[in-house]
Amino acid sequence: MTIAVSAVVLLGTFVFLLWKYARLPLWQAAICAAFGYFLASSSIGPEIGDGLRALARFVAGLDL
Template sequence: MLGLLVYLLWRYARLPLWHIAACTLFGYFLASSTVGPHIGRLLAAAVRYLAGVDL
């Protein structure tokens, strides 16, 4: 989900490639920290919520 957001920012908001590299490295190091599982659960809950929203 966050990868899609970074891709869309790169594609349509002209995000520089070095910003993409920084986002990728930050995500990699954050995922391997003790906060990683909590962030994963939070993102999964957000996706479940968005999937259940009737537009």
């Protein structure tokens, strides 16, 4: 749950910065958000979540 919220905040911030500084039109940002919403509710949504959790575990395990 923490990973999902962190990813949502990170990606939301990224889209906001694109909208603000790269002049991403608001309608394109809305399409990005709708695509993410529908992708998460599709049958591939759980696999994407599992992949993100595995990536987070890998990054957390790195000894830097």
